[in-house]
Amino acid sequence: MTHFGQRLAALTGQRGQLCAGVDPHPGLLDAWGLPRDASGLERFALTATEAIAPEVAVLKPQSAFFEAYGAAGIAVLERVVALARQAGTLVLLDVKRGDIGSTMAAYAAAYLADGAPLAADAITVSPYLGFGSLEPTLELARAGGRGVIVLARTSNPEAAGLQNAVSAERTSVAQGIVDAVSARNAGLSPLGDTGVVVGATIGSGELDLSALNGPVLAPGYGAQGATADDLKRLFGAGLSGVLPASSRDILKHGPDPAALRAAVSRAQRELRP
Numbered sequence: 001m002t003h004f005g006q007r008l009a010a011l012t013g014q015r016g017q018l019c020a021g022v023d024p025h026p027g028l029l030d031a032w033g034l035p036r037d038a039s040g041l042e043r044f045a046l047t048a049t050e051a052i053a054p055e056v057a058v059l060k061p062q063s064a065f066f067e068a069y070g071a072a073g074i075a076v077l078e079r080v081v082a083l084a085r086q087a088g089t090l091v092l093l094d095v096k097r098g099d100i101g102s103t104m105a106a107y108a109a110a111y112l113a114d115g116a117p118l119a120a121d122a123i124t125v126s127p128y129l130g131f132g133s134l135e136p137t138l139e140l141a142r143a144g145g146r147g148v149i150v151l152a153r154t155s156n157p158e159a160a161g162l163q164n165a166v167s168a169e170r171t172s173v174a175q176g177i178v179d180a181v182s183a184r185n186a187g188l189s190p191l192g193d194t195g196v197v198v199g200a201t202i203g204s205g206e207l208d209l210s211a212l213n214g215p216v217l218a219p220g221y222g223a224q225g226a227t228a229d230d231l232k233r234l235f236g237a238g239l240s241g242v243l244p245a246s247s248r249d250i251l252k253h254g255p256d257p258a259a260l261r262a263a264v265s266r267a268q269r270e271l272r273p
């Protein structure tokens with residue numbers, strides 16, 4: 001079985017590193033001329049996925065915008081996951097779950113177990129109930145060749161106080177998460193299966209990622225103001241292992257599939273070294 005890091009490295013080598021988000025914001029539904037209901041969500045999410053998924057290595061549906069419509073929204077999310085996987089795209093389901101270990105195991109079963117209706121290639125998780133609480137999730141993901149992306153230093157302005165706080169181990173809280181993830185990835189090649197979130201909006205030099213040997217999801221590119229130059233400054237010109245994530249800045253070009261694809265290729269061009 002190939003592990004998530006192997007599949008990710010192979011596919012980003014072919015399709016580039018951009019991670020495109022499917023975030024059906026109510027305002028985007030308005031802009032696309034769609035109703036703010038489950039039928040509008042369905043048209044939006046399936047149109048975006050059909051247009052974008054074949055062009056990118058990683059598609060990141062944001063679960064919250066689907067959950068907002070209840071069972072009908074979750075049914076659409078299941079179709080998005082299936083459609084993207086048919087296009088050979090890795091699905092990073094953005095759920096940012098985090099709970100005590102035994103409950104976290106139930107979340108892991110929902111998204112990372114073979115045969116689960118919402119099984120994805122990887123999910124986002126929050127380590128802020130303690131990194132150890134994620135252990136069952138990391139184990140299940142690894143056993144199934146799937147990945148987990150752990151929040152470390154997020155892109156939002158409110159995050160710095162907590163995540164840059166210096167912990168009892170005398171590193172920042174975020175660096176402690178990076179170090180714990182690095183330990184899990186040791187020895188995996190060409191890239192580990194556990195990643196971190198590091199926002200493209202943060203300052204240079206906050207984190208040492210040199211031992212990570214895993215993917216870095218870097219949201220904040222596009223709508224939150226970070227540019228391709230910011231990404232290259234933060235992570236190096238080659239953006240090795242980095243998945244710059246952009247949602248609104250691409251989706252605002254819909255509903256025309258050709259315009260969505262053009263926005264994706266513009267971003268991919270500017271991210272090239």
Ligand SMILES: O=C(O)c1cc(=O)[nH]c(=O)n1[C@@H]1O[C@H](COP(=O)(O)O)[C@@H](O)[C@H]1O
Pocket residue numbers: 021023062094096124153154155156197198199217219220221222223224245246247248249
């Ligand atoms: O885990 C994430 O994807 C994430 C982490 C983070 O630090 N910041 C962040 O914006 N995100 C997500 O990335 C997406 C960003 O969307 P845009 O700002 O529209 O590109 C949203 O789905 C956010 O929930």
